[in-house]
Amino acid sequence: MSAKKIFISYSRRDTEYVKSLVDALRKQGFEVWFDKNIRTGTDWDDTIEEELKKADAIVLILSKTSVASENVKDEISYAIGLDKPVNPIKIEECDVPMRLARKQFVDFTVMGHEAGFERLVNDLKQTLKLAEENKSVPKGSFKPPVSTINTNPQKKSKKIIPYLIGGLVTLVLFIAVIWNCTEDVNTEEINDSTDTIVEQEQVQTEDSSAQAEINGLNLTKVVYSADGDKPTGYFENVGDNVWMERSVENDAKYRFTETKRDEWFVYLSDESRDINLYIDLYRNGIYMSTTEEEEPTLWYTIIATE
Structure with missing residues (x-):
């Protein structure tokens, strides 16, 4: 070997x-x-x-x-x-x-x-x-x-x-x-209380399952922060491998083309500005490089995904 x-x-x-x-x-x-x-x-x-x-x-x-x-x-x-x-x-x-x-x-x-x-x-x-x-x-x-x-x-x-x-x-x-x-306990009250608890648990379970299923293969939106605290903008998939970067006021900033995605990453490119990004769901960061050879650097911190 x-x-x-x-x-x-x-x-x-x-x-x-x-x-x-x-x-x-x-x-x-x-x-x-x-x-x-x-x-x-x-x-x-x-x-x-x-x-x-x-x-x-x-x-x-x-x-x-x-x-x-x-x-x-x-x-x-x-x-x-x-x-x-x-x-x-x-x-x-x-x-x-x-x-x-x-x-x-x-x-x-x-x-x-x-x-x-x-x-x-x-x-x-x-x-x-x-x-x-x-x-x-x-x-x-x-x-x-x-x-x-x-x-x-x-x-x-x-x-x-x-x-x-x-x-x-x-x-x-x-x-x-x-x-x-x-x-002597009111059976109807017990049943109503039990139903309420079950419904709450079902909602919590559905919410947790929906959140757990988000990965690079089904990601459609990431909210980011430039300082790691308050949201300053977001990237959103608007269809046909096109992503838009927008401010928190919903103003369009830049247009990106999706080039690849897998379970952990979504790769974006803006050829007009010679910029490559990848959305890293494992480290919760958006990384940027200006050429294929340059080492990517952390650009934004991800604070929410959809």
């Missing part, structure tokens, strides 16, 4: 686990880089950006601390902006962010670390078009630290069934007691 460069994005708390993973990936023929390779005196951010540019693929470690890490979010957002393939792996139970949950990830907590590693290697080969080198991964190729949480695949415990049955019986008995103690 010709060496392909892999960048590892992770939280410092998972360093020991990542060291074991890096050693195992290198034995499979991959050239692996993670921030332990940064030399003393080197500018940290510049090195990270340079290595992300050189990487052929990114392996993202999903754990309780990494999903909350701003550094990890910045690395992944930057990698996606560079069109780099991202291969997430989940090494412990954690709340995966919505935009990462949409990506196909290898769940080591379900498959087990050994089977999960074999799947990761095969996924990387496919991503990097090395599928023709479909050699099986030897057993025991990856051995995580002993302290690793969830070293075995999760299994549904049969012990929970008696507890569920017991809980159901208790609930039925409790309802019967309450019913007998409240015969």
